[in-house]
Amino acid sequence: MIPFFRRDVLFRLILNGIILLVISAAGFLGLASILVGDHAKQAERTMTDWFARDACEAYATTQEEGALAAYPVSIAIYSSNGKRLASSTPEPAGTQLACPDGSGRLVTVGGPRQRPALSRLSVSVAVIVLIVAIGSIPLARSFVKPLRELVATASRFGEGDLSARARIERTDEIGDLAVAFNAMAAKLETRLRAEKELLANISHELRTPLARVRVVLEMAKEEPARAASLLAEISRDLAELERLTDDVLATIQLDFARADGKPAPGLRLRPANVDLTAVLRHAVSRAVEAHPEHEFVLEAAESMPSLQGDAELLRRLFDNLLDNARKYSSGPIVVRAREEGSALVVEVEDSGIGIDRADLDRIFEPFFRTDRSRQRVSGGTGLGLALCRRIAELHLGSITAESSAGKTIVEVRLARATAHGDQKRGGGP
Numbered sequence: 343m344i345p346f347f348r349r350d351v352l353f354r355l356i357l358n359g360i361i362l363l364v365i366s367a368a369g370f371l372g373l374a375s376i377l378v379g380d381h382a383k384q385a386e387r388t389m390t391d392w393f394a395r396d397a398c399e400a401y402a403t404t405q406e407e408g409a410l411a412a413y414p415v416s417i418a419i420y421s422s423n424g425k426r427l428a429s430s431t432p433e434p435a436g437t438q439l440a441c442p443d444g445s446g447r448l449v450t451v452g453g454p455r456q457r458p459a460l461s462r463l464s465v466s467v468a469v470i471v472l473i474v475a476i477g478s479i480p481l482a483r484s485f486v487k488p489l490r491e492l493v494a495t496a497s498r499f500g501e502g503d504l505s506a507r508a509r510i511e512r513t514d515e516i517g518d519l520a521v522a523f524n525a526m527a528a529k530l531e532t533r534l535r536a537e538k539e540l541l542a543n544i545s546h547e548l549r550t551p552l553a554r555v556r557v558v559l560e561m562a563k564e565e566p567a568r569a570a571s572l573l574a575e576i577s578r579d580l581a582e583l584e585r586l587t588d589d590v591l592a593t594i595q596l597d598f599a600r601a602d603g604k605p606a607p608g609l610r611l612r613p614a615n616v617d618l619t620a621v622l623r624h625a626v627s628r629a630v631e632a633h634p635e636h637e638f639v640l641e642a643a644e645s646m647p648s649l650q651g652d653a654e655l656l657r658r659l660f661d662n663l664l665d666n667a668r669k670y671s672s673g674p675i676v677v678r679a680r681e682e683g684s685a686l687v688v689e690v691e692d693s694g695i696g697i698d699r700a701d702l703d704r705i706f707e708p709f710f711r712t713d714r715s716r717q718r719v720s721g722g723t724g725l726g727l728a729l730c731r732r733i734a735e736l737h738l739g740s741i742t743a744e745s746s747a748g749k750t751i752v753e754v755r756l757a758r759a760t761a762h763g764d765q766k767r768g769g770g771p
Contacts, residue, residue: 359478398441416452551579625660642679667692
């Protein structure tokens with residue numbers, strides 16, 4: 343029976359109410375005894391003296407054995423030699439006093455003649471406990487019912503029902519727990535669905551260059567003379583596959599690094615003095631070479647100060663930003679770099695279809711793809727901008743985006759001296 347009470351919150355709350363009742367009653371009696379104990383004893387002595395005096399007078403008047411029969415307490419009159427002369431009960435006991443009338447007789451005064459029945463006392467206690475138990479049920483159920491609903495909802499969610507939510511509307515801590523659970527479930531649902539979409543996107547992105555490589559190989563087999571000229575196309579497709587694989591692996595590794603502060607397998611941050619202007623110039627040159635149909639403009643001072651960081655990761659950051667911008671830009675893509683206090687700020691501006699305001703806060707989330715990026719002509723897995731944010735945060739920096747009237751500006755803010763922070767976060771030497 344005890345283990346059952348320990349397991350079930352409903353009965354534990356009811357039992358707690360009964361225990362509190364017992365403790366309160368004991369405490370009340372103890373306090374009452376302390377506060378009124380002396381007064382009660384004085385009143386008892388006064389009452390005993392009164393009964394003794396009245397009994398002595400009653401017997402002296404009647405001299406009959408039944409003179410004390412009507413008294414509600416145990417009382418008796420004795421002669422000076424100890425002979426019982428009259429009594430209210432067969433065996434009276436109590437305090438012995440001398441009769442104040444000078445007769446030499448003695449009087450004993452005890453407690454009430456009729457004691458309260460033990461059965462009545464037991465029934466009274468049982469009724470009180472039952473009332474407390476019944477009165478505790480609504481309070482106990484108000485706690486237990488939402489907790490059971492949370493358990494059932496968590497079980498459904500764990501079994502794969504990603505839409506399971508706790509429908510609990512309360513303003514107390516249990517309500518806060520339900521809100522927190524629903525928020526966690528919503529985030530997990532979004533993440534899990536995004537990861538499923540990632541698998542589909544990666545499958546598509548892998549299939550496209552592989553299909554092109556297959557076509558080129560077939561063409562080379564049919565026309566051996568053209569094989570050499572087709573190698574460049576195969577090289578571009580393989581480079582695209584390599585970039586996709588690198589983005590996926592780098593995102594996972596940086597997620598590990600940021601989650602527990604320890605270096606992820608295969609991830610080694612190598613902080614050194616980095617010439618940001620040179621990194622930007624290299625990124626723009628690569629973009630021009632890969633996409634000559636787009637116009638890229640670099641606006642940066644030649645004498646910008648260096649910063650402590652990983653040059654390879656920073657190049658990947660700006661490569662991804664430029665590649666993302668060219669997908670949706672119909673005009674020139676401008677890269678601006680400036681020094682602002684203790685930070686170096688880089689802006690990448692494109693003139694294209696813009697980003698919905700509702701999506702601006704989410705474009706840096708892993709696997710998130712706006713409506714415009716769902717067009718299959720643009721490709722992508724939704725990892726490029728998420729990887730950019732990881733790299734910026736790894737360098738104790740930040741990345742934000744603004745978009746209006748078809749113009750989008752992505753701003754990267756990097757601290758100039760972050761060598762110690764980089765080593766701690768990335769596990770570098």
